[in-house]
Amino acid sequence: MPSPPDKRPDPNALLTLAGREGRGRLTVFLGAAPGVGKTYAMLSRARREKQAGVDVVVGIVETHGRSETAALTEGLEILARRTVDYRGRELEEFDIDAALARRPRLIIVDELAHTNAPDSRHPKRYQDVEELIGAGIDVWTALNIQHLESLVDVVSRITGVTVRESVPDSVIKKADEVIVVDITPTELIQRLEDGKVYLPDNARRAADGFFRPGNLTALRELALRRTTERVDDQMLAYLRQNAIEGPWETADRLIVCVGPDKFSQQVVRAAGRLATGLNADWLAVTVERPGQEVGGEALAELEANLRLAERLGAEVRRLNGHDYVGEILRLARAENVTQIVLGSGRASWWQRATGRSLADDLLHRSEEINVTVITNTVAEAPPARQWWRRLVLQPSLAGLAMAVGCVAAAVGIGVGLRHFVYLPNASMLFLMAVLASALTVGRWSAITAAVLSFFAYNFFFIPPLYTFTIAEPHEVFALAVFLIVAVVAGDLAGRVRERAEGEGRRAANIMSLYEFSRKLSGITSLDDVLWAAVAHAQATLHGRVVIAVPQEDELAVAAAWPPDISLDTTDMTALRWAFEKREIAGRGTGTLPNIAFEFRPILTPNGAVGVLGLAQPEGAEPLSPAEERILVAILDQTAIAIDRAKLAKENVRTAALEESEKLRSALLSSLSHDLRTPLASITGAVTTLRQLGTKMNEESRDDLLASIEEEAARLSRFVANLLDMSRLEAGALNARRDFLDVADVVRTAVDRARKAFPTRLIETSLAADLPPVRGDQALLGQVLFNLLDNAHKYGGDDTPTAVFARREDDEVVVTITDQGKGIPPDDLERIFDKFYRRGKVDGRAPGTGLGLSISRGFIEAMGGTITAESPAVRKRGTRIVIRLPAGA
Template sequence: MSDGRPDPDLLLQRVRDEEIRARSGKLTIFFGAAPGVGKTYAMLEAARAEHGQGRDVVIGIAETHGRYDTAALLLGLEILPRRKIAHRTVNLEEFDLDLALSRRPGLLLVDELAHTNAEGSRHAKRWQDVVELLDAGIDVFTTLNVQHVESLKDVVAQITHVLVKETVPDSILDRADDIRVIDLPADELLERMREGKVYVPDQARRAVSNFFRKGNLIALRELALRRTAERVDAQMQHYKREHGIERVWPVGERVLVCVSPSPTSARLVRGARRLASSLHADWIAVYVETPASLRQSTEDNRRVAANLQLAQQLGAEAVTISGSNAAEAAMSYAHQRNVTRVVIGKPTHARWRDRLKASFLDEIVRHSGDVDVYVMSGDESAMRRAREEAQPARAPRGMAGYVMGAGVAVVSTLISWAFFRREQLPDTVMVYLLGIVLVSMRYGYGPSLLAAVASVVCFDFFFIPPYLTFAVGDLSHLVTFAVMFLVAGIISRLTTRVREQAQGAGERERRTASLYAMSRELATAKTLEHVVSIGQRHIGDVFGARVVVLRAGSLAPIVREGASLELDDKEKGVASWVWQNGQMAGAGTDTLPSARGVYLPLRASRGKLGVLGALATTPESLIEPQRRQHLEAFGAQLAAAMERAELAEEAQHARLQIESEQLRNALLSSVSHDLRTPLAVVTGAASTLLERNIAEGTRRELTETILHESDRLNRLVRNLLDVTRVEAGALRVKKEWQPLEEVVGAALHRVDAALQGREIITDLPDDLPLVPLDSVLIEQVLVNLLENAAKYTPAHASISIAARAQHKPENQVQVTVADRGPGIAPGEEERIFEKFYRAQEGRGGAGLGLTICRGIVAAHGGRIWAENRSTDEGGAMFHFTLPIEGEPPNLELQP
């Protein structure tokens, strides 16, 4: 039982719908039953009223048809210039969509919504121009007659015997915020016709005798009012849902229409739209791709794509599914989607075919269960034309199969006569069956049946007495003939079905394998350019097309390689429209169909990432529904990989920024303290020296303090500069063959003051070889290590320096500086060489000395590391190695 509280999901969806509607422009349609009822006049009057209230009103296009009273309403309103298009020898004027978008008025008037644009326009239909205007946030007033509504096209043709070619999808009417019916009784409209207020006299007389007959006008008026009533009812239902009013239907209706390559499917789609509209139900257009669909002609594939596209324009959900049996797959999908009514077409084939195989209608009814099945008639004339057009293309292939079926029967007869004669009839029957199986494997069901009939006839004529006649002496042979024909038919049917299923499975496997191959390579791609390169290559190979991926915003190619698609200005314009509107366009679509390639937006979770363009060697191949879905799947996979690559780049950039920020903070923290302390001491000592009455001993002590702190400050600045040189790769090592003892002595001399009172133990063997090194830099390493040992060890603790030559595994010298301090905390053996890192027992310093040591040693080709001494001895040991490369100079002692 409901507690009266609103559904939070519905509330969230309502908020989202309101946000989308708030960003879009508002559409007002002035709807009429026929030309001449006054739609344009009423639209202009409403526009003038809006203009009088201070609204920015602009006329994009208004057709007055020479009517004075209508033209008078244009006075005082801004009118956009029309765009001129040269078409053959005629100059046409069309609505300028780009000018309207740049002008961006508050309200734009666009007359005749169902108008077909001239060739070369951005959109094929004016209603598509209006959709782009609405998406740009511009309010639109427009006009429409009931005969131009797509779902009513067939009904209007039955009433008026006039087939209307310019139509508008019902989804446009559903999107309208306001539909204003401009109604006029049939007698008044006919009077306006006779007075010349609609057409000129000659045209008026022809119109009254044809389309504008009174009965037609009454029927069209009823259609217009009914269609408007449906729209009003939909608005009422929407209002009830928004305000939590009780629902009218406890269970919603859902309609499914089965789409096929048949020319009559278009009529079924329109009929399903009318049924769904009357039921206020969602509806689905389903095409089942069976193994036999792989043998369809290009024209059949084009019809399927057109029928599914028509269903989408009428507001349906277009779906393509796969299955070995079309009826079973369609009904299985219907049950999954909770469909209540299924719409199919009447059978058009001969009745005798139902004896051999159940019709699609029979199978649908058998699998329907509790789903209602509606059967509608199609356009027989369209079906006949399609058969006549398809017959020449299919005849050669069919004739070859039937000729081969008859030929196999002759060959089987010759083989049986040569090997078995008339004595081994069972073996002869097997030969005939083998021939029938071979025909069914190669040519299908029809030729295999012909082979079966021909085989039975040959078997009777040559092998059954009386010979060389079709008479049968023993009636028991009739059973043999029947069984032989029946077995041949069953084997032929099963073989054909297995072959079709194998072809279908192979095609699906190829699609899956192509997607898997690309996804496997994309998983290892690191950069955006690598991802795009992989995508272009795989899509180009699968579809036989030249492919380009355009960068978001600039629409410049991300990667140029091989046979990538080069875009001219026209193709760039198509790609730009796809980027701005987020919809597919180009060859084979309703938008900009004159383009050479097809373009689709690449979308991911964070929005649009770019545009994918493909120009196939045979553009018709991309029109097929399964190929189009395959391309969209490739695009979705490529977009996901592109987003992953961009996220990885952003993560890397963010990591570098974090590291830079941490380095900056550590630098400021360390340097600010180490600079402030000596500067404060120097400043205090200098200010004291300015006083006159200072004892000589105190003056000397202050001067020494200033000198000591200045030296400390100098070392800090020098360390910072050294670290900068090391990290920038500007450290230049000038190696010379040097005795290591001299470098150690120089380093001890430099730190003599810091080591006062300590015992220094040196262990430098006499047989130490000369070492190629930069004496200044290695001396700095020893100085830093000795100062570090003095800083982190108690006073009077000993410090030792040792060196050993090593010849295995490498020829090098290892130097060790050891102390008797507290040692290194576990886990800090590597961290103490990081910049600005200080041990917990540290006593000041910027934490740069060991970092500089590592950089200098690495520049020499060696390595440096630290470890603790044994537990009994205590303290830490720092080791570094210097490689010995080359031969030392031969030094001869002078006498």
């Protein structure tokens, strides 16, 4: 059916389709129960594929002693299994490395829900399958419906059997093809009785328990329903990819409220089933109250519940606030949520009377958002008993001691004051004791102090004294009001203290991250960034920290604290996995969970730039939500700093390339002019001599020959300059350090210049006491000639060039001065740069721009210095000053 011209495919559907490019295809043979023939059907199809020429390999197949199934493996290539020693037993496991090395077109991996032996790369076999698919290998596998994570509790209630191995629902959702292998319950029970499913003893136990007609019918319905949902997803994807008009479903979005209790697992699974049925995205949300961070076993339970939600396909969000309902509804409205799912146990009489339960508050305040309440089917202690347990057990011994001490102090002060002054209202003393307990320890200590104050006030200050009897009715009312005020004031003061402590910790964390970001902002070196990151992470999280970054196409540890940390082969495998897959790996994750380190990728918009590994101290609790946020912030800041360091390095390289490009352009410009001009002159003169040589007079021929000689010398000097510059830049210049007479070198260079520039007037003045210097006579002579050449070009025709040599302390100073236009102050250093030329002077073209640069290189190679001064004479001209150390 063609799509209408004005309709376009859904971009998200096309992106999903594009994401499958380069990946293998996953085919799941799904059954309602063991024994329906999943493995048999899978191997039968595999044999047909083999006959059709497909490269098929059996990675692992469990026949469970079934001869018909074992016969189907004959003729198929079977990978050798990996042997693992576990508690004195040898276990045979699927060898994923051998499968990746063999790299067949199609591989058979049976029992998708299998749990791998400890120390395997992945704890679950479905993760091995995901890696194979990511490597571009097609995988066929088998799965029973009871192993789907969202159905674990449902199957347990139906069959009474606890399912211990599970697979996330996302595996089925991402499968390219789901094939249902189905037989009727009657036929399956007959197969069980015939011994085709289990051995006889096991078969009898199974028939009495799991394999009952009602159980099998319910499991069969679950399998068929889940397959129907999968077919619906495939149809919707096809319609969206091809822009076909159809009845589209509404965009449902769910939130499930997760707490630190086992009941939340039931709620999460129910929400997962609901989201799958609605084909909706969903969020798992937990709300933390400031000053009351979850810890200990409760934190471990909360993290397990959130990880379960992630496995079922939820996105986890952590909120912070006192108003649980308000925070949840705020997120729901921001994320366009249509339904909120939460659990509710049996309400206490107080909750029923006040309507203060979370479910009731959500129902009253949710307005247009639907609320689904999951009832608790697991037996628990009555809520009232739990409330009293919390009230009694939560105060610490320190809080109890503080409450008793403050009340005792109030009694002592009141009794003492009563001997000196009339004390009509001693209740204020006890109120102070309550507030002191609240502000020093907390609100439970304050409530304890309020109760103790109630009895102490009655016993010591209300007539009749030293009894708990109250004579006057108004005293009863006053005492009751005092108790209410004391409890409320203590509770409020305690809340203020807890909030202040929470804000203090939050401020300390923010300040710590601020200092860290400030430190990183001033760093441009990658090594400094990495060391700052590991030092801050170790100081904040109190564990061993490493950071690895790519170095020469291989991940290597670039910074660690303590510095003596070493990673073994298994650690490096998890580290590389985290970098390549951009997923958390290592301790407590789905990849190598038994190692000490948890590796997290350092991600930027351009991909992973490194990996941070954290190993907490032995026996330490999992990271708290606050520590988790700090770690995420450290990773984000480090990623930005690494990006900035790489950009700085790239800028330096770019600047060097730009400078190289400028030099190349200048060199080409010099070559195009300074080579072509003398060559053109030489070529023209030679051509004239060949064509008109016999017709020309002697004087004209001599002029042409002199022109050829002059231009050839000029060309020779240019080539010599290029060779000298290449020697300088390559570091191949080895200047001799012989004793030489500066006066002789100056005279030789001046004589050479007079021959090269016969019209130039050169004046010399050489001091008589010039000491010898150590240097290279040829190089120094070349420097002096280059300077005289420059003076000839820029000094003007009618002015002389002065050459002086004298002694100053322990140095010999040689100066060459012209009387040209001079050099601007800003250019006095630039004239020594390669290819720098100041333009035409008096109609003559400038040189190559290498003379002064070569001169500085030669002089510095001999241990001297060369500088320029301008103006030099009568506010004109340029003086080049050479200083060489005098020899001993």
